[in-house]
Amino acid sequence: MATVDENNGFDAQALAVMERTIALDLSLEEANALRAWLLKPTADGATALDDSLVNASLKKLSGAIDKVEAVADIRRELEEAGFDTNGMGDDQMAELGRRIGQVSSRGLR
Numbered sequence: 001m002a003t004v005d006e007n008n009g010f011d012a013q014a015l016a017v018m019e020r021t022i023a024l025d026l027s028l029e030e031a032n033a034l035r036a037w038l039l040k041p042t043a044d045g046a047t048a049l050d051d052s053l054v055n056a057s058l059k060k061l062s063g064a065i066d067k068v069e070a071v072a073d074i075r076r077e078l079e080e081a082g083f084d085t086n087g088m089g090d091d092q093m094a095e096l097g098r099r100i101g102q103v104s105s106r107g108l109r
Contacts, residue, residue: 031065067094074100 026034038048038058048054071090074097078085085093 028065028068031061031068035061035065070094070097 035058038054038061041047048058068090071093074093075085075088078096088096
């Protein structure tokens with residue numbers, strides 16, 4: 001393991017723990033446009049997926065988009081069935097959707 005002196009005075013382990021994050025507020029349309037742009041191949045056929053950091057970021061973005069769309073679908077289905085979902089947050093909706101999915105997959109085989 002490297003020591004502080006071997007890393008020019010920096011403690012690499014401490015720097016790794018202090019990783020900075022950025023939170024962005026994007027509309028669903030903006031997020032989908034960014035995802036589509038990142039997936040578009042360049043003239044030489046390369047895509048953003050060829051870069052491991054961009055690939056990891058794209059997976060996070062896609063997961064967030066999928067969650068927003070799934071929660072909206074669950075909310076719409078419940079409201080069409082007559083349930084009031086106004087007091088439920090997105091995390092509650094996602095959990096309810098998971099629980100309904102688990103129960104229905106067990107009982108409807």
